[in-house]
Amino acid sequence: MSVLKNNLEKRILVVDDDLNDLKLISENLSDEYDVSIINKVPNALKLIENDIRFHYILTDLLMPKEEYNGRDLIRSLKAKDCQIPIIAMSGLGRREDSARAILDGANYFVEKDKLKAPQSKEELSSTIEEIEIYVKRHKDNIIENEKLRAQAFHDHITQLYNKYKFEIDIKDEIARHSRRIRQNKESVFSILYIDINDMKLANDNLGHEYTDQNLLKNLGEVIRHRRKIDSGYRTGGDEFIVILPDTDEAGATVVANSIANSYDNLRKKFTYERYGKLDDKGKNGEIGDNSFVTIRDNAGTLSIGIAQAPLRDSLTRETLLSWGENAMYTAKEQAKKKDPRKSVILIYLPGMTKSSQEFNENPKKE
Secondary structure (H helix, E strand, O other): OOOOHHHHHHEEEEEOOOHHHHHHHHHHOOOOOEEEEEOHHHHHHHHHHHHOOOEEEEOOOOOOOOOOHHHHHHHHHHHOOOOOOOEEOOOOOOOOHHHHHHHHHOOEEEOOOHHHOOOOOHHHHHHHHHHHHHHHHOOOOOHHHHHHHHHHHHHOOOEEEEEHHHHHHHHHHHHHHHHHHOOOOOOEEEEEEEEEHHHHHHHHHHHHHHHHHHHHHHHHHHOOOOOOOOEEEEEOOOOEEEEEOOOOHHHHHHHHHHHHHHHHHHHHHHHHHHHHHOOOOOOOOOOHHHHHHHHHHHHHOOOEEEEEEOOOOOOOOHHHHHHHHHHHHHHHHHHOOOOOOOOOOEEOOOOOOOHHOOOOOOOOOO
8 A cells, every 4th residue: 555655654543343343344444544452441541651752543332341431532532632633433324423523623534444444445545534634733723622622612701611511521421421331330420510609699799890809710720630531510690510530429429528618718719819808897898787797708618519420221311400490499588597608518408499598408318
């Protein structure tokens, strides 16, 4: 083959759970590349972390034989800011596969059969040349493309992921959870459903500068600097969700307390620097009476609901989010009855609803 000269100097990584497919693809590409093959996503990630000199990565998307698939690999690499071009492939030939691959962060998509069992050497040559032209054309633009992609998936105030990205990730996390259960493997993950209390009150009385800088940005910073395996999202004006992989209710409670404590310290620090430390009479208060002190000290605490995914493969997005949301609303109501200056964290229990009047604080577990 003489599609591209000197391609033998270019190392590529091929990832697929089917060993026979790996063998065929490797043999077909070996005249043009120095080919490394791996059949498990975690092993591929380890190799890439230790050796970033690959010309590009070629990965199958579905991988039904393994716990993690090509989409997991693509998302993991993009989360690590990997600058190696990623070429996705699938043997099903479905248009939605290519769309999902590009959405996840792949740079290009190719039909698997064109590399595994090409009808002729010419077809294989054409496919390789097509990939190379695309990789060459876009390598110089990868950094700029990644910036644009980040803007599409991130909230500009908090720098957390936005609701659009959350909808993608929660479906994938639930799918991974269900797949592990069907394989009789241990699986657990939880979510934190977070609401900033009295956000409108703070906006109306302290201004949007206060809420943007003190409440939203500070909470975003705290969530982004938690554990690396977690993902945080701003899903509404004052609502946030954190996905906690491999974390049960107890672990989620530890993370929630850490977020609440760190955030509250930043919130108070910003407030005192911006407005000064007020006394009980509201000295230096801009409103002129004790209401300023009350608004300033109470606004911005957190209500956090915790929901753990149950051990069944029929879990739906709607069920899990409703549990987290109901726990959050119950926490919000309890905060009003107890101390509105403190954040409240509650684990979902059967009987919790958006209306805390319907909730028995000691319900019987189902």
